[in-house]
Amino acid sequence: MTARSAHASTPLTVDASRPGDAPRTGMLQMGTNTSPDGRAIGINSRYLTRDGEPWLPVMGELHYSRVPEAQWGDELAKVRAAGVDIVSSYVIWRYHEPRPAQFDWSARNDLRRFVEISAKRGLLAFVRIGPWVHAEVRYGGIPAWVVDQVPVRSDDPLYLQYVQRFFEEIAAQLKGLLWKDGGPVIGIQLENEYNLTGPQQGREHIATLKRLALEAGLDVPLYTVTGWDNAVFPHREVTPVFGGYPDLPWGTSTDMSPPNEVYGFRFASRVGGDLGAQTHNAGPGDADAVADETPFLGAEFGGGVPMMYRRRPVLDADDIAAMLPVQLGSGVNLYGYYMLHGGRNPPRDLDGQESTATGGYNDLPVIHYDFQAPFGANGEAHPVLGKLRPVHLFLQQWGRALATCDVYRPDIVPHGHDNLEVPRYSVRADGDRGFLFFNNHVRQHRMPAWNSVQFSVKLATRTITLPSTPIDIAPGAWFIWPIGVTLGNARLRYATAQPVTRLSSAEGETHVFAATDGIPPEFAFDADCVKHVASVDARSNLSVHEADGALIVQPTPGEPFVATCSDGTRITIIVLACEDIERLSVLPFDGQRRLILTDALAFARDGELVLRSTDAASFDFAVYPPFTRTPTSTQQMVESKQSGFFQRFIVTVPPVAFDATITPLRAAQTVPPVVPGGTAHAAVEPTPETFGKAAAWRIDLPEAALNAPGLGNAYLSIRYTGDIGRLFSGANMIDDHFYNGLPWQIGVRNVTIDTRQPLMLTVLPLRADAPIYLDARHDPRVGLKDQVADVQSVNWVPEYEVIVSRG
Incomplete structure (x- = not known):
């Protein structure tokens, strides 16, 4: 029986009952x-x-x-x-x-x-x-x-x-x-x-x-x-x-x-x-x-x-x-x-x-x-930021509990990092509480789907099986689920959703979770501490039933529910869908931490909410808890129909556009082969003299494009194919880039552009036989006979800034 088929019919088990070492x-x-x-x-x-x-x-x-x-x-x-x-x-x-x-x-x-x-x-x-x-x-x-x-x-x-x-x-x-x-x-x-x-x-x-x-x-x-x-x-x-x-x-x-x-x-x-x-x-x-x-x-x-x-x-x-x-x-x-x-x-x-x-x-x-970092060379947000931020918020809220938890390995573990045929997971626990960690993503290598999965976690005094019925885990999925933690005065036996943060208000605690893609969210409360569960929206299709001494709650992502505890206190649970959780920020505004959902980059600055939208002059943002008074904005901001429990606004900015024109200056010459060398005995960068063989283009950009008002920044977005790109303002090189297939973004406020000097872009040709690694999705050498140095486009992309202040 293979590991995969065994795990398809039996629980994935972890014994986390042994006490951890005292610090x-x-x-x-x-x-x-x-x-x-x-x-x-x-x-x-x-x-x-x-x-x-x-x-x-x-x-x-x-x-x-x-x-x-x-x-x-x-x-x-x-x-x-x-x-x-x-x-x-x-x-x-x-x-x-x-x-x-x-x-x-x-x-x-x-x-x-x-x-x-x-x-x-x-x-x-x-x-x-x-x-x-x-x-x-x-x-x-x-x-x-x-x-x-x-x-x-x-x-x-x-x-x-x-x-x-x-x-x-x-x-x-x-x-x-x-x-x-x-x-x-x-x-x-x-x-x-x-x-x-x-x-x-x-x-x-x-x-x-x-x-x-x-x-x-x-x-x-x-x-x-x-x-x-x-x-x-x-x-x-x-x-x-x-x-x-x-x-x-x-x-x-x-x-x-x-x-x-x-x-x-x-x-x-x-x-x-x-x-x-x-x-x-x-x-x-x-x-x-x-x-x-x-x-x-x-x-x-x-x-x-x-x-x-x-x-x-x-x-x-x-x-x-x-x-x-x-x-x-x-x-x-x-x-x-x-x-x-x-x-x-x-x-x-x-x-x-x-x-x-x-x-x-x-x-x-x-x-x-x-570095392809969450914030790029110009401070722009890369897509990974939306994946990381909810986990950071989880650590800010739950890190105190997680820090004391010891690590417990599963009963069956992969024999090496190249073994893709055994599920990858662990538990960190401290007594009867802890967290389940699962990863089914390996870069550039497809993990299998795991079907009919349940987990069985033996804690100090109890064993918890989750979820109530087996689930399928898709290739690429990863998650962190809580086990045996408390939410307010409610004991949560487990949840198949990832905890993110907690908000406090006069109405009580609100706990925010992230749905795991492809897995229905399920919350199991110890029945003796929760006496009633109801949806905030009476039209919601909330499923609640008892099983094995637990109250099993199966909400629809985006539709909050309220649990009333045995002592009369109430907690609100919000499970956000994956597409919303990646738009989520938690920021202080008007004396309270608030959830902000937006495609713009959001951050707090000196008591104000700053929203930066790249290329989109109209965008929305939603907030919870709702503002107690209508805020002011540097741009047109209109409250729209409420989106679920979020207060929603649409922001419209006067669009700004400039054309960047490109003019060929010289064609590329044939470059010599890339040679191995250095202490690594591998491909080394061409010698300085080689760059004289690069193709060149003049970029014309209106002076107003460098300091247009109402913008957080603006970018020259260059799409090219070649080996190395370089950008010059007059005789000064102001940026360079090794071709990788991604757009080359240059923030006009991140480099020094002398408007009295021409902008020149050079592209060193990439040879078909260059012994370098490129991602197959972006490798132009397939079918290439000699070399390539080409510019597909140079665009000026605005980053609009909107400042929201207390009314």
Whole structure:
């Protein structure tokens, strides 16, 4: 009998009855963890704490030096609206000390202002000081003048002098902003991907870096290092953080990747597979050795992947989102993204990218660093954001309960990440409550459908079977379901819908759930604590029946119901359909947290609601609870017929349109073959002289298109086919792009366009025999005989901004 047929007729079982290990405290030597007003950030062997309570935050990477400083306020507001708690950022040394002892902390290098704005937007900060940070930057961010004269990443005395001076400068910028001073900075990450064990290296070097940081004044509650690729570090002085990416653009294969390990639950080691470290260590590393002393924390779960010359994977939204149930279900107690927000390398630093020409392992674009992240290079929302935000909201609401839950493996598990014939799931439980995590998505590999499925979860004092009748789980599905939790005063035995958030009002609690695509939502309440269930809408087709001592409620997505508890209290349950949950934000407005449903990007800014709509001059948004007074708007806003329990508005903006015209300047010449080389012995980027063979077009754009009023931004959206695209304003290259089949988006407010100079687009031809990986959906080489360099379109796309204020 195969695993699939066995699971088609028997429950998928997990024994979660064994008590979890009690958290141990005082083992990790961290810094000052209490603020002047008594607030505390703590860490034990299993989870983080905030003010003494378990805490499971979301952290996202945004590099301040890669985003124009004028946009920090809005970009950090978007990050907060995405359900993120902590913003992390590398301090990239080469940007701050380009010449010895000449530091630059101005403009987009103003670390202090960035952290201050983060705090203003309600975000904590994790500062990743290196000094070697990788970040797809030349020499890992260490200035060339340092690399030229000393052995870096070691305890060489002169190198340490330079590092100490750099750390002291960072500390001066952060003075008064550390947690102990009442500021938002709760953590410092030392180095990155450190696995060197040669002379003056090894664990002792990390210990030295921590000592230098403390001596400089960088005294914070948490000190971390990356734990993958056989990392070495001093035990109990730092805690390792982990990660994983949905594809490996630093790989050397020109083929589609095999099933990736990030889609399989971890029940043994926290260490992921290849994360692209530039160095190697034959020893086992330290991460597994301290697993019983440190919590499972993440810092680099891929919010996307970068484009590297030899491999250019294109991700679908579920490729990133499906990692969440897997990693959380494996015990992760801090979910950290790299990257959450893309950007661009600073202007005029045109040799600062990682490249094989300067000894790097990979070739990156000179400027562009979109990363296919939830927020792109210009701060635009990519489709994956709608998949991730509901899970972030779940962690904000339920992370305290999840953090204490131990991990329990199923009775049958896949024998490897390439085994697609066994269901992938886990349970995290603490006593008689917990959560079920399931994943049936593996990037580029179809998982089977699982038919007639039920789960049987043995908890501390009871066994729960869910749902009441078997279900079918489709390929690609993933979900997080609650087991044995409480909603208000109602005990929820289980739900086949994912919890998202809770709202409180004078009428009582409202709990918001997300329907699982293809699976009917079902709520089972212990019958002794819920005496009545009714739909809010009398016309609703709500099914309620009793079975096995439970009240089984089967609502229709979008139609709320009310459960009256035995003590007379009431709770409202809203189950949103998948298409609505991806449009959902939860934002403060007019003194209350509210649900906002809209296709526009929504975020809060200084007490106002900001809505940004790309290309659509008319859009709607719905709100719950309804506004108590009609708000005002910078654009026409009309209340329309109520949509279910949501108050609905239609916003209309005067459309703005400009034409971008393109004129051919020169045809492409034949380019030489792409050759292997570098330390990876794989395809390397063409030499600088080769770019003279690129085809070129002039782009004409009215000056008004750069600063049209009423817009949050505007984009040049370029569709082309070739190898590498570059955009010049006069003689200055302002952006570049490795072709991957996706539109190349350039925010006109994210780059410097000189209206007195012509805009020129060049496209280096892609050869039919180029030994690089492209997604088959976007690979133009099929049937290509020689080379291609073509521009299909250049469009100007407006991003309308509407500000809604209290009436």
